[in-house]
Amino acid sequence: MSTPIRVGLIGAGYIADWHADALRATPGVEVTAVCDMRESAARALAEPLGARVFTTVTELIDSKACDAVHILTPPNIHKDIATQCLTSGLHVLVEKPVAESGDETDSIHRTAVEANRKFHPGHNFLGLPSYVRMKEALAAGDYGRVSSAEITWALPLAPLRSGPFNLWLLRQPKNLLLELGPHLVGFALDLFGDMEILHAHATHPVTLPGEDPRPQGFRILARAGQVEITFTLAMVETIDDRSVTLRGSSARARLDFAQDVLVVERENAADLVANPLKKQLELSRQHRRKGLSNAWTQFRSLNTRNPYGLSFRGMNAAIYGALAEGKPQDARFSGESAVKVMRTIDAMIAKLPPEVLTTAAPAVQTRHPKPTAMVIGGTGFIGRALTRRLVADGRDVRVLSRGTSGPFPDLPDQVETVSASLHDLDALTEAMQGIEVVFNLAKSLDDTWADCLKNDVGVALRIAMASEKAGVKRLIYTGTIASYDMSDPNVQITEDTGFAEDMTDRNLYARSKAECERKLLELHRERGLPLVIARPGIVVGHGGPLQHWGIGRWHGAGAVRIWGHGRNILPFVLIDDVADGLVRMIDAPVEGQSFNLIGEPMLSARGYFNAIHETLGAKIRVVPGNLNAFYASDAMKYLLKKYALRRQGVIRPSLADWKSRAHFSPFVNTRPKDVLGWQPETDKARFVEKAITRANLFGF
Incomplete structure (x- = not known):
């Protein structure tokens, strides 16, 4: 039996899962290494594969852990990584686009020829x-x-x-x-x-x-x-x-x-x-x-x-079959073809x-921002609107992001974007110096409860501790209404409605956000953490998606299976109203309180799609979703994942959890109106105009 070709993955993002699954199914190949600067992401991908974890390409190369690598990073760094790996004796496959130009691609190809190594473009559909x-x-x-x-x-x-x-x-x-x-x-x-x-x-x-x-x-x-x-x-x-x-x-x-x-x-x-x-x-x-x-x-x-998945398997079979047998490269996946593709583009x-x-010239900065507010998660839908609202109110804002650029090129005098790991307490504390109010809009969508505790609950607590150390006067945390049991249409939900004591039968997102709230409230009671909690409803408006999964399960832009029968009123809220509610929590004497930011009763799921049809002329196929059937189907998937695929940490949400997705229980939104003076949109025609007509849902 021949020795398997050992493959390393450089980059542990979305596309890496597809490469890993296909490589695992490719004869004569073994995934032995995963490299990503985010060690947690690399480890999550590597552990089921039995692969080693690295955080730098140099470490991976020096380890001699693999014979070939798949480069799955952003395209602007493909060329440098590919060149480093090829000159170190590794074969490379580079995810498309393999580079930012034909010249860069040709440079990679020439390096491969000189190093007597193989360079393959990741044109999987071939x-x-x-x-x-x-x-x-x-x-x-x-x-x-x-x-x-x-x-x-x-x-x-x-x-x-x-x-x-x-x-x-x-x-x-x-x-x-x-x-x-x-x-x-x-x-x-x-x-x-x-x-x-x-x-x-x-x-x-x-x-x-x-x-x-x-x-x-x-x-x-x-x-x-x-x-x-x-x-x-x-x-x-x-x-x-x-x-x-x-x-x-x-x-x-x-x-x-x-x-x-x-x-x-x-x-x-x-x-x-x-x-x-x-x-x-x-x-x-x-x-x-x-x-x-x-x-x-x-x-x-x-x-x-x-x-x-089949396209990746077909690509891998062609590439590694030729490598294993010492045959010439398949022309579809050769360096020559990569150069031709990129020169044609x-x-x-x-x-x-x-x-x-042409891109818009960035606005000229005339002064350095002096932020008193920090938005963690400021590049997301709510975070963008909140940041702009804070600026409109006269505040400078520090946005915490993975990178050092954000969606505020027109506000260089008022907004600064900084990068700090949410897992680094010292870096978070340093980033909060001079900040009076922190908005924590961060969320983590994990596949296991252990990851939720680390990446969601742990991060929320770390942000809270950094806020304490930095002397922040107010921490505003965004939870989710998904943590409520919304399965009974006869139960009205207010801020006094508690979450279930046992959340183990809820979906991970709802359970994790509820646990974040519980831990943060403990810090408020025991140490005086200046905490306020906001739970936005189904947020709509400009900058939001057409395919909103809070309404149903989408099958492309033209068909949606709504959660339940779709006749009950949904807890919609306009994005600008959410930003207004969050801003009102800064100075109000409401420490330790929570607020459900739910708009006035307006539309059911069916009413929402009817309004899209009437105002935009687009008829979306709307199919009611039988929640009992969803639950039964999910139970079957649970059994297959746990016993057939042997996956660890698989959960099975309860029937009540599935029914909660339909938002059967109505909300009462009097507390934020009475306590904060919040006034969500009350006119249905104006709501539809802001939520649908001017929201650019279809992109044109």
Whole structure:
């Protein structure tokens, strides 16, 4: 038996899970290392794999723990990491985009050649089984002479409208094309070879904070030999259409690469009456067969072989199969192909009008901010609105963020963004010097209770202790109404309604936030922590998402299964009203109290979607969700995860927890109105205008 190829993952973010799962399923490969500057993130990914943990690339290289690495960091540091790993004797796979230009990609490729190591681009969709079949059929002439192709990526990109705005892909307009273009260009180059870019234009601009425009779509025309190619990228709220369509003299082939479905439409030789019937029956047969096949594959694999996962498995099989057998690289995943893809994207960018690529000049700073308020979580939906409200009220603000930039480029005199680990008490204390009020809007969405205690409860307590040490006069913590039992429509909820003594049968988010409140209130009672608690309802308004999971389970932008029957009034609240309520808690004599920031009774879930239809002309398919069925389905998943997949820390929320998601229990919002003088919007027409009409829910 040959020695397995040892692979390390550099970067432990979202995409790392997909790489890890696919590598675990790849014969002859073993994941032996995970590297991330956030040790907790690296450890969470490494432990189930039995891999070693590192916090620097140098440490990983020096350990000799792996033969190859997958580089899964932000693209702006790909080149330096890839170069370091290649010159240290490691093969590399670099997640797309492999670099920020064709020249940088060529530099990586040349380094690989000089080091006699392999460099692979992470163009995973080229490994999809249905794509391989399409390519083979094209080569065999099954589609006849192909004259045109349409390659489309139409999928909402919510950060363009609701943040976070400090992501790499939003730093420059061209980054959007660099991020998504490799998927589409990779298909075209692999199918047709080199191409000429004829035209490029951008569509549906949206303005980021600071009056900084970004396109939400691109249309690009190209030619490869005799084939006319149209590339379409659409990032507004749209139905998911990620596809490759080939039009040939004998057939039209359409690959839905998001669903791993290839359908071929052909003419038939039947008479004029039977011809259209036979054509549609053949198409329906293909759809039905593929639908059943995919459903069965996902069911028997417990959804570990979904189309996206399969694409990574196909890519890994091609890459590591060649490495293990000493064969030449698969052309789809070679350094040469990576260079061609990125140089083609460079040519697309060069064809765009110059004004599309222009970013707003940052406002000139005329003084250094002197913050008296700190917002932790200030780059999120509520945090952005709160920060701007504080500035409007005449306060300078210090925003605590993972990076040193935030969504306030137009406020350099009033807002400063600082970076400090939420796990570092000394750094937090130092960041709070001179601060009078701290708003803790941070939250952590974890998969186990142990992680919740560390990343949510532990962080909340650490922020509280730092506030005490720094002499902060008021700490305002945002909990969640999800911690309440909202399953009984006959029970009204006020701030005097307690949480359950035993929260172990609740979802982790609700349980964790309740535990944060309990621990913080203990500090208030025992040590005088100057604490106030706010629990916002379902927050809506400009900067918020269309696909709000507080209302239902979404299936793309056009369909939602609401929690329950959808006829009960939901605890909506406008984002500006939440910011107003939080600001009113700064000076009011309310230490140790909590406030549910719930707007006036306005809309049910059905009413909300009816209002979207009436005001914006967009009819969303709304399906009631049977909560008993949700509970039963979740119970089955729980058993499979725990006993079939052997996952640790799996929880099973109760039926009451599921019913609470429907917000059956009505809220009484008199306390914040009486005590704080809070006045949420009372006029339904104005509420709809702010929550829907002017909220830019669809991006255009």
